[in-house]
Amino acid sequence: MPIDLSGRVAIVTGAGGGLGRAHALLLGKRGAKVLVNDLGGARDGSGGDGTMAEAVVEDIRRAGGEAIANGASVTDVDQVQAMVDQAMTAWGSVDILVNNAGILRDRTFAKQDLFDFRTVIEVHLMGSVNCTKAVWGIMTAQNRGRIMMTTSSSGLYGNFGQAQYGAAKMGLVGLMKTLSQEGRKYDIRVNCLAPSAATRMTEDIMDEAQLAALDPASVSPAMLALVCDDAPSGVILCAGAGSVEAAHVTLTRGIHVGDGEDAPERVLAGLDRIVDRGGEMVPPTGLEQSLYELSRVPGLMAAAANG
Known part of the structure:
Protein backbone atom coordinates (compact mmCIF):
# COMPACT_ATOMS: atom_id res chain seq x y z
CA MET A 1 0.00 0.00 0.00
CA PRO A 2 1.18 3.55 -0.66
CA ILE A 3 2.67 5.39 2.30
CA ASP A 4 0.08 7.92 3.42
CA LEU A 5 1.09 10.65 5.88
CA SER A 6 -2.22 12.49 5.91
CA GLY A 7 -2.69 14.22 9.23
CA ARG A 8 0.96 13.90 10.21
CA VAL A 9 3.08 16.95 11.02
CA ALA A 10 6.71 16.98 9.91
CA ILE A 11 9.62 19.30 10.63
CA VAL A 12 12.52 19.21 8.17
CA THR A 13 15.65 21.19 9.02
CA GLY A 14 17.93 22.54 6.35
CA ALA A 15 15.07 22.17 3.88
CA GLY A 16 15.65 25.24 1.72
CA GLY A 17 17.55 23.31 -0.95
CA GLY A 18 19.17 20.03 -1.90
CA LEU A 19 18.24 16.99 0.18
CA GLY A 20 16.11 18.87 2.67
CA ARG A 21 14.01 20.39 -0.09
CA ALA A 22 13.52 16.98 -1.71
CA HIS A 23 12.53 15.51 1.66
CA ALA A 24 10.05 18.29 2.36
CA LEU A 25 8.46 18.06 -1.07
CA LEU A 26 7.97 14.29 -0.80
CA LEU A 27 6.55 14.55 2.72
CA GLY A 28 4.10 17.18 1.48
CA LYS A 29 3.20 15.08 -1.54
CA ARG A 30 2.38 12.14 0.74
CA GLY A 31 0.02 14.23 2.86
CA ALA A 32 2.14 15.53 5.73
CA LYS A 33 1.93 19.11 6.92
CA VAL A 34 5.49 20.36 6.66
CA LEU A 35 7.40 22.99 8.59
CA VAL A 36 10.23 23.91 6.25
CA ASN A 37 13.20 25.11 8.27
CA ASP A 38 16.24 26.75 6.75
CA LEU A 39 18.56 29.46 8.04
CA GLY A 40 19.38 30.24 4.43
CA GLY A 41 23.11 30.36 5.01
CA ALA A 42 25.99 29.58 2.68
CA ARG A 43 27.54 26.13 2.47
CA ASP A 44 29.91 26.98 5.33
CA GLY A 45 27.01 28.17 7.47
CA SER A 46 27.63 31.89 7.14
CA GLY A 47 24.85 34.38 6.43
CA GLY A 48 21.13 33.82 6.36
CA ASP A 49 18.23 34.28 3.95
CA GLY A 50 14.64 33.23 4.66
CA THR A 51 13.62 33.21 1.00
CA MET A 52 14.94 29.66 0.50
CA ALA A 53 12.49 28.16 2.98
CA GLU A 54 9.66 30.32 1.67
CA ALA A 55 10.27 29.09 -1.88
CA VAL A 56 9.95 25.45 -0.78
CA VAL A 57 6.76 26.26 1.10
CA GLU A 58 5.31 27.75 -2.06
CA ASP A 59 6.29 24.64 -4.04
CA ILE A 60 4.47 22.43 -1.51
CA ARG A 61 1.39 24.65 -1.53
CA ARG A 62 1.26 24.78 -5.32
CA ALA A 63 1.22 20.99 -5.31
CA GLY A 64 -1.80 21.03 -2.99
CA GLY A 65 0.02 20.53 0.30
CA GLU A 66 0.20 22.49 3.51
CA ALA A 67 3.44 24.06 4.74
CA ILE A 68 4.95 26.90 6.74
CA ALA A 69 8.45 28.37 6.74
CA ASN A 70 10.88 28.84 9.58
CA GLY A 71 14.34 30.41 9.68
CA ALA A 72 15.68 29.10 13.01
CA SER A 73 19.30 28.17 13.49
CA VAL A 74 19.45 24.62 14.82
CA THR A 75 22.36 25.68 17.04
CA ASP A 76 20.16 28.12 18.99
CA VAL A 77 18.06 26.27 21.59
CA ASP A 78 15.59 29.14 21.98
CA GLN A 79 15.06 29.43 18.22
CA VAL A 80 14.59 25.68 17.96
CA GLN A 81 11.98 25.73 20.73
CA ALA A 82 10.18 28.58 18.96
CA MET A 83 10.24 26.52 15.75
CA VAL A 84 8.60 23.57 17.48
CA ASP A 85 6.10 25.91 19.14
CA GLN A 86 5.26 27.29 15.70
CA ALA A 87 4.41 23.80 14.44
CA MET A 88 2.38 23.04 17.57
CA THR A 89 0.44 26.30 17.30
CA ALA A 90 -0.29 25.74 13.62
CA TRP A 91 -1.12 22.04 13.70
CA GLY A 92 -1.20 20.75 17.28
CA SER A 93 1.43 18.03 17.05
CA VAL A 94 4.85 17.05 15.76
CA ASP A 95 4.93 13.50 14.42
CA ILE A 96 8.06 13.51 12.28
CA LEU A 97 11.44 15.21 12.65
CA VAL A 98 13.97 15.03 9.85
CA ASN A 99 17.32 16.34 11.09
CA ASN A 100 19.00 17.42 7.88
CA ALA A 101 20.63 20.82 8.51
CA GLY A 102 24.38 20.87 7.99
CA ILE A 103 27.44 22.80 6.85
CA LEU A 104 30.85 21.98 5.40
CA ARG A 105 34.21 23.44 6.39
CA ASP A 106 36.54 20.85 4.91
CA ARG A 107 40.24 20.91 5.76
CA THR A 108 42.79 18.34 6.75
CA PHE A 109 43.08 17.90 10.50
CA ALA A 110 46.55 19.49 10.51
CA LYS A 111 45.16 22.66 8.94
CA GLN A 112 41.76 22.65 10.67
CA ASP A 113 41.00 25.59 12.92
CA LEU A 114 39.45 24.31 16.16
CA PHE A 115 36.74 26.96 16.00
CA ASP A 116 35.63 25.57 12.63
CA PHE A 117 35.87 22.03 14.00
CA ARG A 118 33.56 22.91 16.89
CA THR A 119 31.19 24.78 14.59
CA VAL A 120 30.69 21.74 12.36
CA ILE A 121 30.06 19.56 15.44
CA GLU A 122 27.66 22.19 16.78
CA VAL A 123 25.55 22.29 13.61
CA HIS A 124 25.41 18.60 12.68
CA LEU A 125 25.49 16.85 16.05
CA MET A 126 24.27 19.38 18.59
CA GLY A 127 21.81 20.85 16.09
CA SER A 128 20.19 17.43 15.81
CA VAL A 129 20.30 17.05 19.59
CA ASN A 130 18.61 20.44 20.06
CA CYS A 131 15.80 19.66 17.63
CA THR A 132 15.29 16.14 18.94
CA LYS A 133 15.20 17.33 22.55
CA ALA A 134 12.59 19.95 21.64
CA VAL A 135 10.19 17.35 20.19
CA TRP A 136 10.97 14.41 22.49
CA GLY A 137 8.51 15.40 25.21
CA ILE A 138 5.77 15.95 22.66
CA MET A 139 6.36 12.56 21.11
CA THR A 140 6.46 10.72 24.44
CA ALA A 141 3.22 12.40 25.51
CA GLN A 142 1.44 11.39 22.30
CA ASN A 143 3.05 7.91 22.34
CA ARG A 144 4.26 8.22 18.80
CA GLY A 145 7.11 9.79 16.88
CA ARG A 146 9.47 9.29 13.98
CA ILE A 147 12.94 10.87 13.97
CA MET A 148 15.60 10.64 11.28
CA MET A 149 19.22 11.68 11.69
CA THR A 150 21.33 12.44 8.64
CA THR A 151 24.61 10.59 8.98
CA SER A 152 27.23 10.17 6.25
CA SER A 153 29.67 7.74 4.70
CA SER A 154 32.32 10.18 5.97
CA GLY A 155 31.36 9.19 9.50
CA LEU A 156 30.76 5.52 8.80
CA TYR A 157 33.91 4.94 6.73
CA GLY A 158 36.01 8.11 6.88
CA ASN A 159 36.82 10.69 4.22
CA PHE A 160 40.01 12.68 3.70
CA GLY A 161 39.72 16.26 4.92
CA GLN A 162 36.50 15.69 6.85
CA ALA A 163 37.60 14.78 10.37
CA GLN A 164 35.15 17.21 11.97
CA TYR A 165 32.30 16.28 9.65
CA GLY A 166 32.95 12.57 10.09
CA ALA A 167 33.12 12.90 13.88
CA ALA A 168 29.77 14.69 13.93
CA LYS A 169 28.13 12.23 11.59
CA MET A 170 29.30 9.16 13.49
CA GLY A 171 28.17 10.83 16.69
CA LEU A 172 24.67 10.88 15.23
CA VAL A 173 24.79 7.10 14.81
CA GLY A 174 25.51 6.67 18.51
CA LEU A 175 22.75 9.12 19.38
CA MET A 176 20.29 7.28 17.15
CA LYS A 177 21.18 3.85 18.48
CA THR A 178 20.52 4.92 22.07
CA LEU A 179 17.37 6.94 21.35
CA SER A 180 15.91 4.06 19.36
CA GLN A 181 16.09 2.02 22.56
CA GLU A 182 14.87 4.76 24.89
CA GLY A 183 11.98 5.63 22.59
CA ARG A 184 10.74 2.08 22.08
CA LYS A 185 8.09 2.11 24.83
CA TYR A 186 6.66 5.35 23.42
CA ASP A 187 6.63 4.11 19.80
CA ILE A 188 9.26 6.70 18.94
CA ARG A 189 11.30 5.20 16.12
CA VAL A 190 14.70 6.69 15.38
CA ASN A 191 16.87 5.93 12.36
CA CYS A 192 19.81 7.26 10.34
CA LEU A 193 20.14 7.96 6.64
CA ALA A 194 23.52 8.27 4.90
CA PRO A 195 22.77 9.99 1.58
CA SER A 196 24.73 10.26 -1.63
CA ALA A 197 23.32 13.25 -3.46
CA ALA A 198 24.22 16.17 -5.66
CA THR A 199 23.83 19.24 -3.47
CA ARG A 200 25.74 22.42 -2.67
CA MET A 201 27.86 20.15 -0.48
CA THR A 202 29.06 18.02 -3.43
CA GLU A 203 28.97 20.33 -6.44
CA ASP A 204 32.73 20.98 -6.38
CA ILE A 205 33.87 17.35 -6.20
CA MET A 206 31.86 15.50 -8.88
CA ASP A 207 31.46 15.80 -12.64
CA GLU A 208 28.21 16.67 -14.39
CA ALA A 209 27.22 13.08 -15.20
CA GLN A 210 27.73 11.99 -11.59
CA LEU A 211 25.82 14.97 -10.26
CA ALA A 212 22.94 14.22 -12.61
CA ALA A 213 22.72 10.63 -11.40
CA LEU A 214 22.81 11.68 -7.75
CA ASP A 215 19.54 13.60 -7.78
CA PRO A 216 18.56 14.37 -4.16
CA ALA A 217 15.04 13.21 -5.01
CA SER A 218 16.41 9.67 -5.42
CA VAL A 219 17.42 9.67 -1.74
CA SER A 220 14.09 10.84 -0.32
CA PRO A 221 12.22 7.53 -0.77
CA ALA A 222 14.54 6.01 1.86
CA MET A 223 13.78 8.95 4.13
CA LEU A 224 10.06 8.36 3.73
CA ALA A 225 10.44 4.69 4.64
CA LEU A 226 12.30 5.68 7.81
CA VAL A 227 9.64 8.12 9.07
CA CYS A 228 6.37 6.49 8.02
CA ASP A 229 3.97 4.64 10.33
CA ASP A 230 5.60 1.28 9.50
CA ALA A 231 9.17 2.54 9.89
CA PRO A 232 11.83 0.38 11.52
CA SER A 233 13.95 1.68 14.38
CA GLY A 234 17.68 1.66 14.99
CA VAL A 235 18.48 1.25 11.29
CA ILE A 236 21.19 2.93 9.21
CA LEU A 237 20.22 3.16 5.55
CA CYS A 238 22.49 4.43 2.80
CA ALA A 239 20.87 5.79 -0.36
CA GLY A 240 21.89 7.39 -3.64
CA ALA A 241 21.26 7.20 -7.38
CA GLY A 242 18.21 5.02 -6.77
CA SER A 243 20.02 2.41 -4.67
CA VAL A 244 19.45 1.69 -0.98
CA GLU A 245 21.76 -0.27 1.32
CA ALA A 246 22.09 -0.85 5.06
CA ALA A 247 25.18 -0.13 7.13
CA HIS A 248 26.00 -1.99 10.34
CA VAL A 249 28.44 -1.58 13.19
CA THR A 250 29.52 -5.19 13.66
CA LEU A 251 31.44 -7.28 16.19
CA THR A 252 33.78 -10.04 15.02
CA ARG A 253 34.09 -13.37 16.83
CA GLY A 254 37.58 -12.36 17.95
CA ILE A 255 39.77 -14.36 20.32
CA HIS A 256 40.21 -14.66 24.07
CA VAL A 257 43.70 -13.54 25.15
CA GLY A 258 43.25 -13.49 28.93
CA ASP A 259 44.87 -10.91 31.20
CA GLY A 260 48.35 -12.32 31.62
CA GLU A 261 51.63 -10.49 31.08
CA ASP A 262 51.71 -11.61 27.46
Whole structure:
Protein backbone atom coordinates (compact mmCIF):
# COMPACT_ATOMS: atom_id res chain seq x y z
CA MET A 1 0.00 0.00 0.00
CA PRO A 2 1.18 3.55 -0.66
CA ILE A 3 2.67 5.39 2.30
CA ASP A 4 0.08 7.92 3.42
CA LEU A 5 1.09 10.65 5.88
CA SER A 6 -2.22 12.49 5.91
CA GLY A 7 -2.69 14.22 9.23
CA ARG A 8 0.96 13.90 10.21
CA VAL A 9 3.08 16.95 11.02
CA ALA A 10 6.71 16.98 9.91
CA ILE A 11 9.62 19.30 10.63
CA VAL A 12 12.52 19.21 8.17
CA THR A 13 15.65 21.19 9.02
CA GLY A 14 17.93 22.54 6.35
CA ALA A 15 15.07 22.17 3.88
CA GLY A 16 15.65 25.24 1.72
CA GLY A 17 17.55 23.31 -0.95
CA GLY A 18 19.17 20.03 -1.90
CA LEU A 19 18.24 16.99 0.18
CA GLY A 20 16.11 18.87 2.67
CA ARG A 21 14.01 20.39 -0.09
CA ALA A 22 13.52 16.98 -1.71
CA HIS A 23 12.53 15.51 1.66
CA ALA A 24 10.05 18.29 2.36
CA LEU A 25 8.46 18.06 -1.07
CA LEU A 26 7.97 14.29 -0.80
CA LEU A 27 6.55 14.55 2.72
CA GLY A 28 4.10 17.18 1.48
CA LYS A 29 3.20 15.08 -1.54
CA ARG A 30 2.38 12.14 0.74
CA GLY A 31 0.02 14.23 2.86
CA ALA A 32 2.14 15.53 5.73
CA LYS A 33 1.93 19.11 6.92
CA VAL A 34 5.49 20.36 6.66
CA LEU A 35 7.40 22.99 8.59
CA VAL A 36 10.23 23.91 6.25
CA ASN A 37 13.20 25.11 8.27
CA ASP A 38 16.24 26.75 6.75
CA LEU A 39 18.56 29.46 8.04
CA GLY A 40 19.38 30.24 4.43
CA GLY A 41 23.11 30.36 5.01
CA ALA A 42 25.99 29.58 2.68
CA ARG A 43 27.54 26.13 2.47
CA ASP A 44 29.91 26.98 5.33
CA GLY A 45 27.01 28.17 7.47
CA SER A 46 27.63 31.89 7.14
CA GLY A 47 24.85 34.38 6.43
CA GLY A 48 21.13 33.82 6.36
CA ASP A 49 18.23 34.28 3.95
CA GLY A 50 14.64 33.23 4.66
CA THR A 51 13.62 33.21 1.00
CA MET A 52 14.94 29.66 0.50
CA ALA A 53 12.49 28.16 2.98
CA GLU A 54 9.66 30.32 1.67
CA ALA A 55 10.27 29.09 -1.88
CA VAL A 56 9.95 25.45 -0.78
CA VAL A 57 6.76 26.26 1.10
CA GLU A 58 5.31 27.75 -2.06
CA ASP A 59 6.29 24.64 -4.04
CA ILE A 60 4.47 22.43 -1.51
CA ARG A 61 1.39 24.65 -1.53
CA ARG A 62 1.26 24.78 -5.32
CA ALA A 63 1.22 20.99 -5.31
CA GLY A 64 -1.80 21.03 -2.99
CA GLY A 65 0.02 20.53 0.30
CA GLU A 66 0.20 22.49 3.51
CA ALA A 67 3.44 24.06 4.74
CA ILE A 68 4.95 26.90 6.74
CA ALA A 69 8.45 28.37 6.74
CA ASN A 70 10.88 28.84 9.58
CA GLY A 71 14.34 30.41 9.68
CA ALA A 72 15.68 29.10 13.01
CA SER A 73 19.30 28.17 13.49
CA VAL A 74 19.45 24.62 14.82
CA THR A 75 22.36 25.68 17.04
CA ASP A 76 20.16 28.12 18.99
CA VAL A 77 18.06 26.27 21.59
CA ASP A 78 15.59 29.14 21.98
CA GLN A 79 15.06 29.43 18.22
CA VAL A 80 14.59 25.68 17.96
CA GLN A 81 11.98 25.73 20.73
CA ALA A 82 10.18 28.58 18.96
CA MET A 83 10.24 26.52 15.75
CA VAL A 84 8.60 23.57 17.48
CA ASP A 85 6.10 25.91 19.14
CA GLN A 86 5.26 27.29 15.70
CA ALA A 87 4.41 23.80 14.44
CA MET A 88 2.38 23.04 17.57
CA THR A 89 0.44 26.30 17.30
CA ALA A 90 -0.29 25.74 13.62
CA TRP A 91 -1.12 22.04 13.70
CA GLY A 92 -1.20 20.75 17.28
CA SER A 93 1.43 18.03 17.05
CA VAL A 94 4.85 17.05 15.76
CA ASP A 95 4.93 13.50 14.42
CA ILE A 96 8.06 13.51 12.28
CA LEU A 97 11.44 15.21 12.65
CA VAL A 98 13.97 15.03 9.85
CA ASN A 99 17.32 16.34 11.09
CA ASN A 100 19.00 17.42 7.88
CA ALA A 101 20.63 20.82 8.51
CA GLY A 102 24.38 20.87 7.99
CA ILE A 103 27.44 22.80 6.85
CA LEU A 104 30.85 21.98 5.40
CA ARG A 105 34.21 23.44 6.39
CA ASP A 106 36.54 20.85 4.91
CA ARG A 107 40.24 20.91 5.76
CA THR A 108 42.79 18.34 6.75
CA PHE A 109 43.08 17.90 10.50
CA ALA A 110 46.55 19.49 10.51
CA LYS A 111 45.16 22.66 8.94
CA GLN A 112 41.76 22.65 10.67
CA ASP A 113 41.00 25.59 12.92
CA LEU A 114 39.45 24.31 16.16
CA PHE A 115 36.74 26.96 16.00
CA ASP A 116 35.63 25.57 12.63
CA PHE A 117 35.87 22.03 14.00
CA ARG A 118 33.56 22.91 16.89
CA THR A 119 31.19 24.78 14.59
CA VAL A 120 30.69 21.74 12.36
CA ILE A 121 30.06 19.56 15.44
CA GLU A 122 27.66 22.19 16.78
CA VAL A 123 25.55 22.29 13.61
CA HIS A 124 25.41 18.60 12.68
CA LEU A 125 25.49 16.85 16.05
CA MET A 126 24.27 19.38 18.59
CA GLY A 127 21.81 20.85 16.09
CA SER A 128 20.19 17.43 15.81
CA VAL A 129 20.30 17.05 19.59
CA ASN A 130 18.61 20.44 20.06
CA CYS A 131 15.80 19.66 17.63
CA THR A 132 15.29 16.14 18.94
CA LYS A 133 15.20 17.33 22.55
CA ALA A 134 12.59 19.95 21.64
CA VAL A 135 10.19 17.35 20.19
CA TRP A 136 10.97 14.41 22.49
CA GLY A 137 8.51 15.40 25.21
CA ILE A 138 5.77 15.95 22.66
CA MET A 139 6.36 12.56 21.11
CA THR A 140 6.46 10.72 24.44
CA ALA A 141 3.22 12.40 25.51
CA GLN A 142 1.44 11.39 22.30
CA ASN A 143 3.05 7.91 22.34
CA ARG A 144 4.26 8.22 18.80
CA GLY A 145 7.11 9.79 16.88
CA ARG A 146 9.47 9.29 13.98
CA ILE A 147 12.94 10.87 13.97
CA MET A 148 15.60 10.64 11.28
CA MET A 149 19.22 11.68 11.69
CA THR A 150 21.33 12.44 8.64
CA THR A 151 24.61 10.59 8.98
CA SER A 152 27.23 10.17 6.25
CA SER A 153 29.67 7.74 4.70
CA SER A 154 32.32 10.18 5.97
CA GLY A 155 31.36 9.19 9.50
CA LEU A 156 30.76 5.52 8.80
CA TYR A 157 33.91 4.94 6.73
CA GLY A 158 36.01 8.11 6.88
CA ASN A 159 36.82 10.69 4.22
CA PHE A 160 40.01 12.68 3.70
CA GLY A 161 39.72 16.26 4.92
CA GLN A 162 36.50 15.69 6.85
CA ALA A 163 37.60 14.78 10.37
CA GLN A 164 35.15 17.21 11.97
CA TYR A 165 32.30 16.28 9.65
CA GLY A 166 32.95 12.57 10.09
CA ALA A 167 33.12 12.90 13.88
CA ALA A 168 29.77 14.69 13.93
CA LYS A 169 28.13 12.23 11.59
CA MET A 170 29.30 9.16 13.49
CA GLY A 171 28.17 10.83 16.69
CA LEU A 172 24.67 10.88 15.23
CA VAL A 173 24.79 7.10 14.81
CA GLY A 174 25.51 6.67 18.51
CA LEU A 175 22.75 9.12 19.38
CA MET A 176 20.29 7.28 17.15
CA LYS A 177 21.18 3.85 18.48
CA THR A 178 20.52 4.92 22.07
CA LEU A 179 17.37 6.94 21.35
CA SER A 180 15.91 4.06 19.36
CA GLN A 181 16.09 2.02 22.56
CA GLU A 182 14.87 4.76 24.89
CA GLY A 183 11.98 5.63 22.59
CA ARG A 184 10.74 2.08 22.08
CA LYS A 185 8.09 2.11 24.83
CA TYR A 186 6.66 5.35 23.42
CA ASP A 187 6.63 4.11 19.80
CA ILE A 188 9.26 6.70 18.94
CA ARG A 189 11.30 5.20 16.12
CA VAL A 190 14.70 6.69 15.38
CA ASN A 191 16.87 5.93 12.36
CA CYS A 192 19.81 7.26 10.34
CA LEU A 193 20.14 7.96 6.64
CA ALA A 194 23.52 8.27 4.90
CA PRO A 195 22.77 9.99 1.58
CA SER A 196 24.73 10.26 -1.63
CA ALA A 197 23.32 13.25 -3.46
CA ALA A 198 24.22 16.17 -5.66
CA THR A 199 23.83 19.24 -3.47
CA ARG A 200 25.74 22.42 -2.67
CA MET A 201 27.86 20.15 -0.48
CA THR A 202 29.06 18.02 -3.43
CA GLU A 203 28.97 20.33 -6.44
CA ASP A 204 32.73 20.98 -6.38
CA ILE A 205 33.87 17.35 -6.20
CA MET A 206 31.86 15.50 -8.88
CA ASP A 207 31.46 15.80 -12.64
CA GLU A 208 28.21 16.67 -14.39
CA ALA A 209 27.22 13.08 -15.20
CA GLN A 210 27.73 11.99 -11.59
CA LEU A 211 25.82 14.97 -10.26
CA ALA A 212 22.94 14.22 -12.61
CA ALA A 213 22.72 10.63 -11.40
CA LEU A 214 22.81 11.68 -7.75
CA ASP A 215 19.54 13.60 -7.78
CA PRO A 216 18.56 14.37 -4.16
CA ALA A 217 15.04 13.21 -5.01
CA SER A 218 16.41 9.67 -5.42
CA VAL A 219 17.42 9.67 -1.74
CA SER A 220 14.09 10.84 -0.32
CA PRO A 221 12.22 7.53 -0.77
CA ALA A 222 14.54 6.01 1.86
CA MET A 223 13.78 8.95 4.13
CA LEU A 224 10.06 8.36 3.73
CA ALA A 225 10.44 4.69 4.64
CA LEU A 226 12.30 5.68 7.81
CA VAL A 227 9.64 8.12 9.07
CA CYS A 228 6.37 6.49 8.02
CA ASP A 229 3.97 4.64 10.33
CA ASP A 230 5.60 1.28 9.50
CA ALA A 231 9.17 2.54 9.89
CA PRO A 232 11.83 0.38 11.52
CA SER A 233 13.95 1.68 14.38
CA GLY A 234 17.68 1.66 14.99
CA VAL A 235 18.48 1.25 11.29
CA ILE A 236 21.19 2.93 9.21
CA LEU A 237 20.22 3.16 5.55
CA CYS A 238 22.49 4.43 2.80
CA ALA A 239 20.87 5.79 -0.36
CA GLY A 240 21.89 7.39 -3.64
CA ALA A 241 21.26 7.20 -7.38
CA GLY A 242 18.21 5.02 -6.77
CA SER A 243 20.02 2.41 -4.67
CA VAL A 244 19.45 1.69 -0.98
CA GLU A 245 21.76 -0.27 1.32
CA ALA A 246 22.09 -0.85 5.06
CA ALA A 247 25.18 -0.13 7.13
CA HIS A 248 26.00 -1.99 10.34
CA VAL A 249 28.44 -1.58 13.19
CA THR A 250 29.52 -5.19 13.66
CA LEU A 251 31.44 -7.28 16.19
CA THR A 252 33.78 -10.04 15.02
CA ARG A 253 34.09 -13.37 16.83
CA GLY A 254 37.58 -12.36 17.95
CA ILE A 255 39.77 -14.36 20.32
CA HIS A 256 40.21 -14.66 24.07
CA VAL A 257 43.70 -13.54 25.15
CA GLY A 258 43.25 -13.49 28.93
CA ASP A 259 44.87 -10.91 31.20
CA GLY A 260 48.35 -12.32 31.62
CA GLU A 261 51.63 -10.49 31.08
CA ASP A 262 51.71 -11.61 27.46
CA ALA A 263 48.15 -10.41 26.65
CA PRO A 264 49.33 -7.42 24.54
CA GLU A 265 51.59 -9.68 22.50
CA ARG A 266 48.77 -12.19 22.05
CA VAL A 267 46.52 -9.38 20.73
CA LEU A 268 49.17 -8.36 18.20
CA ALA A 269 49.88 -11.92 17.15
CA GLY A 270 46.18 -12.68 16.81
CA LEU A 271 45.13 -9.60 14.85
CA ASP A 272 44.39 -11.58 11.70
CA ARG A 273 41.89 -13.72 13.61
CA ILE A 274 40.53 -10.74 15.56
CA VAL A 275 39.67 -8.78 12.42
CA ASP A 276 38.43 -11.83 10.49
CA ARG A 277 34.80 -11.03 9.64
CA GLY A 278 33.66 -14.64 9.37
CA GLY A 279 30.82 -15.11 11.83
CA GLU A 280 30.65 -11.44 12.80
CA MET A 281 27.51 -10.22 14.54
CA VAL A 282 25.49 -7.05 15.05
CA PRO A 283 24.95 -6.63 18.82
CA PRO A 284 21.42 -5.36 19.57
CA THR A 285 22.75 -3.14 22.38
CA GLY A 286 26.11 -1.99 23.70
CA LEU A 287 25.74 -4.30 26.69
CA GLU A 288 25.86 -7.30 24.37
CA GLN A 289 29.55 -6.69 23.68
CA SER A 290 30.36 -7.09 27.39
CA LEU A 291 28.14 -10.15 27.73
CA TYR A 292 29.77 -11.77 24.71
CA GLU A 293 33.25 -11.09 26.06
CA LEU A 294 32.31 -12.48 29.47
CA SER A 295 31.04 -15.63 27.76
CA ARG A 296 34.57 -16.26 26.48
CA VAL A 297 36.11 -16.35 29.97
CA PRO A 298 36.58 -20.03 30.87
CA GLY A 299 34.13 -21.12 33.57
CA LEU A 300 32.88 -17.61 34.42
CA MET A 301 29.33 -17.80 33.05
CA ALA A 302 28.85 -21.32 34.37
CA ALA A 303 29.94 -20.17 37.83
CA ALA A 304 27.54 -17.23 37.67
CA ALA A 305 24.69 -19.51 36.63
CA ASN A 306 25.38 -21.88 39.52
CA GLY A 307 25.73 -19.04 42.00
